[in-house]
Amino acid sequence: MKPDNHKWITLIDLLLYVILAGMVLYALLRPLHYTWQMSIVAGSAVIASVVIWTGGRPHAKPSLAREAVTKIVLLDDDGERVKEWYVKGETSVLIGKNTQSGEVDIDLSDSEYASLVSSEHAVLNRVGDQWFIEDAESHSGTGIRKAGRSDAKRLIVEEPVEIGPGDLIFIANTRLLVK
Template sequence: MRKNHRINITADIVILLCSIILCGVARFSPYRSAWPAAILAVFVLCAALAAADLIYQMRRKKAQEDVQSSEERFGAREQGIGRLILLDEQDKPVKSWDMAGRISIVIGRAGGEEDVDVDLEDCAFSGFVDFQHAVLNFCLEQWYVEDLGSQNGVKIRKAEDGECYRVIGRPCRVEAGDILYIANTRLLLS
């Protein structure tokens, strides 16, 4: 893909330079008939199109680099989910839990009758988190989140569309980049 991008940019630069040179030749040609004006217009159009495509290619490359850097920061989607990251109000990681090799992870607060794998006791909104609030289960090569009958519910902000969905009644599939809202606490799946 990178090679094709370089080829496109090189081709745009060559077309742009050739069009500019031919514009100069057509403009300063000693022949003053209708053909040089028409040829000049075609070369100007080619130069404008090449310049527009070059700008588009550069912006597209910048956007792809931005996406790549955010995936490197939060974990690439193609590698699947490997970590659960607690985020603060500025989207900075506060704490993380390794999910590799696990098939079930209970999210909640310590202090109840049962143990939890992800303890949110130290979070700012821990009072809104039930002792066993939600569970992440790994099944058929996918992770699913399920609300364990919590008082304040579970929501998911999907990475693919940016929409927020409430988890009600049945497990919901999650992917890398999704954000879980356990009450008001945010957990990034990475």
Template sequence: MGRKKALKIGFDIAILVSVACITFLIIYRGGYPLWLKVLILLFGLSAAADLTLLLGGRGSVREYERAVSSHSLKAGQLVLLDEHDKPLKSWDLAGRTALIIGKKNDQEDVDVDLTECEYGTFIDDLHGVLNYCLDSWYMEDLGSTNGIKIKKVEDGGCYKVTNRPCKVSAGDVIYVANTRLLLT
């Protein structure tokens, strides 16, 4: 058991014992308003639930950690695909909030450099941006010449990104000009 966890357990036990003593005094001494008794009882119950989860309810903690880590699986990478759907290159999305897609040059630095792609001549220096906001990824066209389309995994439809960001999810294919990027 780690030092932080041992400290947390120690503090939880101290809080639980303190709340139990205060509750005992308030209930048996009398003269205290009902709202105060209920408030102290709620603090005690929440401390007991927290301590129980920390000590014995490990399955619940693991399920929570698995749910949190699976969130990163919603969209973990941006994968450049060739004409046979084989991955050529990938960019990790973990910990990122935005990725600028385009071509690297002297004036602009991009996160997803598509200069060497087969259709690189059709891609603008600053073609689009992939933004993370409110637990979702959004694709936005930065006024490119040849545009951006999204092939949605849920319905198979292909949609042009126009004046506003388009929500994307794992399995969607992003067409930057004719270059295909798979969101995994």
């Protein structure tokens, strides 16, 4: 919102408060029926309460500036970095194990739990600036623990889940950190 618009909105809010105060004073000082006077005061109080409760105007939700996903980091059991794959600029990244019949983008053949990793275990897809992960009908399953959370969620086959920096992907028992 432009600063000039903000000044006008504040001025309009102030004008509304003055009009409400004037309505209350008019109702109390003018000899009308008691019912009318109290109706005007009650109506003004309701309007003032709503304006104050909502802050006078709807607030836009602050846009969360998302960091771009740039790489996937393989972690060992101690949380140390073992290997990194840069994914910036990619649109689709296949996670699994290289075989004679095909290659993957993130090869976990050398990982500690390679025996639990399927040849085509999961896939990362980028749509615009957002990344999604899907389990590709793996045998051991794929999980995700969102950044700042302590619970992990097992993915449903071919159901995309959004990922972002700080998320931890579980390919069987192998941990991949999204950076």
